[in-house]
Amino acid sequence: MSTPEENALTIRAAAEVFVPGSPHDPTPGAADVHAELFISHYLDFLIPGLATGLPDLLNELSAATFDGRTFVDLSPDERLTILDQLSTHDVEQLRELPLVLGLLSIASVYGEWTGQDAEGALTRRPLGWQLTGFDGPSRGRRKLLRRPEH
Amino acid sequence: MATKTNMPDVLIVGAGGTGAVMAKELAEAGLGVVVLEAGPWHDPQREFNGLEWDMFNPFDSLFRWGPLDRTKTPWPRVRDGIGLLFQTPGVGGNTLHYGANHPRAYMDSIETDWPFRYRDLVPYYYKVEETLPVQVPEIAATKDELFIKGCEAIGIGHVAGPDIRTSGWRMQPNAILPIAEDANPLVYPNTDGCVQCGECIVGCRNAEGAPLERTAKRSTNVSYAPLALKTKRCEFRTGVFVTQIVTEENEGTLRARAVQYREADGSLKEQEARVIVMACGPVETPRLWLSSGLPDNGHVGKYFTTHWFDYITGVFPHEVNMFEGQTSMVRAEFPGYGFFESQGAGPLTFALATSMGPKAVTGEGPWALSGRTWGSALKRRMEAYRRTLMLVVCVDDDGLAESSVSLAPGVADENNPAPLVRYRASDQTIRRRDWLSRRAAEVLIGAGADPDSIHRADAPASTVHQHGTMRMGFDPSRSIVDPNGEAHGVAHLFICDTSIFPNGIGGPNPTLTAQAVATMISERIVARYFAE
Numbered sequence: 001m002s003t004p005e006e007n008a009l010t011i012r013a014a015a016e017v018f019v020p021g022s023p024h025d026p027t028p029g030a031a032d033v034h035a036e037l038f039i040s041h042y043l044d045f046l047i048p049g050l051a052t053g054l055p056d057l058l059n060e061l062s063a064a065t066f067d068g069r070t071f072v073d074l075s076p077d078e079r080l081t082i083l084d085q086l087s088t089h090d091v092e093q094l095r096e097l098p099l100v101l102g103l104l105s106i107a108s109v110y111g112e113w114t115g116q117d118a119e120g121a122l123t124r125r126p127l128g129w130q131l132t133g134f135d136g137p138s139r140g141r142r143k144l145l146r147r148p149e150h
Numbered sequence: 151m152a153t154k155t156n157m158p159d160v161l162i163v164g165a166g167g168t169g170a171v172m173a174k175e176l177a178e179a180g181l182g183v184v185v186l187e188a189g190p191w192h193d194p195q196r197e198f199n200g201l202e203w204d205m206f207n208p209f210d211s212l213f214r215w216g217p218l219d220r221t222k223t224p225w226p227r228v229r230d231g232i233g234l235l236f237q238t239p240g241v242g243g244n245t246l247h248y249g250a251n252h253p254r255a256y257m258d259s260i261e262t263d264w265p266f267r268y269r270d271l272v273p274y275y276y277k278v279e280e281t282l283p284v285q286v287p288e289i290a291a292t293k294d295e296l297f298i299k300g301c302e303a304i305g306i307g308h309v310a311g312p313d314i315r316t317s318g319w320r321m322q323p324n325a326i327l328p329i330a331e332d333a334n335p336l337v338y339p340n341t342d343g344c345v346q347c348g349e350c351i352v353g354c355r356n357a358e359g360a361p362l363e364r365t366a367k368r369s370t371n372v373s374y375a376p377l378a379l380k381t382k383r384c385e386f387r388t389g390v391f392v393t394q395i396v397t398e399e400n401e402g403t404l405r406a407r408a409v410q411y412r413e414a415d416g417s418l419k420e421q422e423a424r425v426i427v428m429a430c431g432p433v434e435t436p437r438l439w440l441s442s443g444l445p446d447n448g449h450v451g452k453y454f455t456t457h458w459f460d461y462i463t464g465v466f467p468h469e470v471n472m473f474e475g476q477t478s479m480v481r482a483e484f485p486g487y488g489f490f491e492s493q494g495a496g497p498l499t500f501a502l503a504t505s506m507g508p509k510a511v512t513g514e515g516p517w518a519l520s521g522r523t524w525g526s527a528l529k530r531r532m533e534a535y536r537r538t539l540m541l542v543v544c545v546d547d548d549g550l551a552e553s554s555v556s557l558a559p560g561v562a563d564e565n566n567p568a569p570l571v572r573y574r575a576s577d578q579t580i581r582r583r584d585w586l587s588r589r590a591a592e593v594l595i596g597a598g599a600d601p602d603s604i605h606r607a608d609a610p611a612s613t614v615h616q617h618g619t620m621r622m623g624f625d626p627s628r629s630i631v632d633p634n635g636e637a638h639g640v641a642h643l644f645i646c647d648t649s650i651f652p653n654g655i656g657g658p659n660p661t662l663t664a665q666a667v668a669t670m671i672s673e674r675i676v677a678r679y680f681a682e
Contacts, residue, residue: 018524019528019529020525020529024526025525025526025529027533029529042209045209045210045223046223076525080524080525084509099233099506102506106498106501106502106505106528107207110498111202111203111498112201112202112203113203120204122199122201128497128532129497131497131529131532131533132532132535132536133535133536134473134497134535134536135473136200137199137200137201137347138200138347138349139336139345139347139357139358140330140345140346140356140357140358141346141347141348141474141475142332142336144291144329144346145289145329145330145331145332145341145345145346146329146331147331147332148331148333
């Protein structure tokens, strides 16, 4: 049985497979924004307890495949091997979990969550917009509008 | 025990892309109409915030498919061979979330499989195009100019619309108000129309301060539904979920008599009507049919088509800014294969659409990268976001019996058994998709994209476009509704959504054709059951 801190680190390690940050990539990624908070919230929203159960499952698969090592101890490529194993798991309902993890991991960095306060108000520029140069929502792109005739 | 309420002439299940059209047409014809809609009637000015995650994540967003109370989990759906299911509750349905591209069907696709001729549809096309309205933009954004440049560079010439039988590029017929004039401040009524914000698929809320009916993108919540209300003969009941079509048998004839629906508080009610119209889409219509125990000739839920999208991207040495301008303002038609178009998107949509493909891509072509891109490869592609042009490929996919919607064993929400949505592609569909993807990649290179940057997503099938499952036809043993949209074997019950499409109309975006067919069916309902 893992501690809440260990579970969080396992989910963070999974998120790094999709959007790596320091030290695996030169720009910030999932670990740098503590993506595990965002991901765990939605895992438990979908199925209460999933944010605990999924790390246990990843660790079980890791131990069986890589000589007893935990998921966090694996290299990025080895973690990917485990996620690929999960996507072909004998239990049909588990095969979707890598897709859900991928969606949430990518959203944790390229969605707006990192720019929002607890009430959802956008109070700063999200990391994803900084990484991509996106300007954010607009109430009009003047250069593409028609010129007044007068 | 369900409570009964007063009887309208027509009851419509679903206020999305076609239900709202039907409501307007029937109410204007003088009938009393009630529309039952699972979601709310949104106020775009107040509720839409332009943020991708808040607006359409599949878990708790404004457009997610689930109970009105978004602290509750979404309704479960079982998928097999398909990625994301796009179902949007609310007046407007999936048109809240679409790009508003409104081309007509490819002419030969109607002539081949439909129980009427293309020319029979044309008057209804005109009517919808005038009502929304539909028009081509007179200004192109950078992404669209590059698309045209790429087409011309590889010999794809211009083709005139709106009736398409030959290949070529053309400006996109969009259900979007004319492009607005610049003004200061950029607020209604100083400015009125499309402000080119690039947020069509996020949920249009512009021009800022505009009344509902002047919202630029013509989702049915801002176009047809207000017109239906204006007649004062139409009532929209929102936040209610229809759980059963209630029938009665009289002298060996089955007829629809009422629907049973669940209020937001969980209570069940029954609503009688002289005619009932199902407008719930190709997933929910067969689900409701099967959950109601209506007759199944072995074809209910079969022949599901999705245009199995793909996404081809290329990076340019200069800025493209795909987020500027209407989501798509230009397209290339290839009857017999499908089409592709320019596609704008915010960073999250772009990342998800292009990165979730398989490990090994199918088909060979002029792409340097293909399939899933996770890890540092995704981050490098995202760093080039402002210099990237994305094209979306929509294939003319074959409707197979194995591609279907059925009831999932052992999975249910509070309303009914959950649908099991299964998609399979024929070899011909795969070949057509590979061909279109190669052409799209060539367009990108022709427009000046770095050949080493071309990426093919080979995305899993989704239900952005969805058709079939309750096909229209003459033969009651092989189709579900007749050419008037009325169910074979269940009198007084009609279907008007894209589930009745006998094919995927050749690949083009289905909304205009669906709305034209709904307009046609509304006339048939009046003639059959309400003629003087």
